[in-house]
Amino acid sequence: MSNTVAPSKPDDRIPPTPLAVEAGNPIGEFIQETIALTRRLFIQLQRRPSTLIAGIVQPLMWLILFGALFQNVPAGLFGESQNYAQFLGAGVIVFTAFAGALNAGLPVMFDREFGFLNRLLVAPLASRFSIVVASAIFIVTLSFVQTVVIIAAGVFAGAGLPGIGGLAAICLILFLLVIGVTGLSLGLAFALPGHIELLAVIFVTNLPLLFASTALAPLSFMPQWLQVVASLNPLSYAIEPIRYLYLHGDWSLGSVVMEAPFGSITFAGALLVLLGFASVALLSIQPLLRRRFA
Template structure:
């Protein structure tokens, strides 16, 4: 007796599915490695951009620190020396500037036609482009931050313990991811690198002066306090500033008093991670048509 198998549904074996998924993710890792390696080769050939990312923040630290060196801490509403006060702001804004510039390689690739070739290549996932760019920016930023922390140590501004280093690098990691994703989104929304550079120039200084990088909240006018309390960089700066001052870091006690209430390190981490998740979701929604 013959059995008719024409309507039989053949289901893949679990082992085959597992192998297929493993192969898919390994290909994405290989793509990410190749794309990020290309960015590191470009950085090696144009190393001046890397060193500029270290020298510029140090100039801010040295020049601004010297400018306000004779001003007493009480006038700024704090008992800190201004160099110590400024160090946290310099560290965060190094990460902010690096993340903000991360869209430039993509927009240059668009203008030179390389990005179209990349999109037409048989990539397993085109989001490996985002992963590679984010990985590159995070590694470069952390190296620059490490150099700046070493220089601040030489200037007499010390981090008390290893836990402080861990908190600083985690804060920088979270901030860099968020700003990098925003910059990459702008690279697709704007028509060219001139527009992106102009927007970076417009954004940079207002965000700097509307945070607590240069002055504490308690000496700001009320309208600026509201803006600074909304600015996520204020939370990152205050966390790093607290780490510089505390031998025993307590993540549950309030470290900053905003118009919205008192915030601890644990709450700040939660808010910054939540903000990154929102940025990722918006990015996926915004760019899904471009990656079909």
């Protein structure tokens, strides 16, 4: 369930932005640089739309095929879910966002190999961290586009639709997860020698994290050791709150969303875990980025 970006020679010309910035204004210059670099990524996507199309079609295939495979299971087998499509929907949403964020380092890696990143690093940028922020904005936007399509498809598959507050909570959950995974992927892009090694890490990471989470089956289906592993997997802390939003319109921050082997996890607890994961991921890559940017 990964959307691998095919290597293509990047356009060395960064599109100009209409934002006028006064000389000596570092914040304005940083915003201008970030906008320009983000526009460059979207121009590359416009020239290579198959990346976005594949990122939408693949999770839809998972939702349709897996939903059909388990549509005749006895009622109540997957907890409170009315059907397997409703149970699976949260897992597909989270894992699609995770797979896209895990691939965030590939454009940066290709820029490294084509030499464009070196040109950026020697350019008089206000802050080289605009490269990282632009990649994060690009990945978060793509993740939200994919999520909208999956949620809409889930309605037709019988998964239902959370309320306005539930949809806002889903956006917050995905934002925290995507920011953390994007940070780790960008760190790998600067730490690993080439895109072959980065692709190997992506392929080795994808499926184990999928099966060691609650995306495809509830914790009660798993052996004890796998329950412990799934309870330590950050993906489970994004999947279970979203699944709870689909099933309960009267959710609150104190609602228990997961019964882990070591205790009950509330909605607020899951958000704190995701916030901690994103914070640790971003803080851990900063020393590496500073060394590379220097």
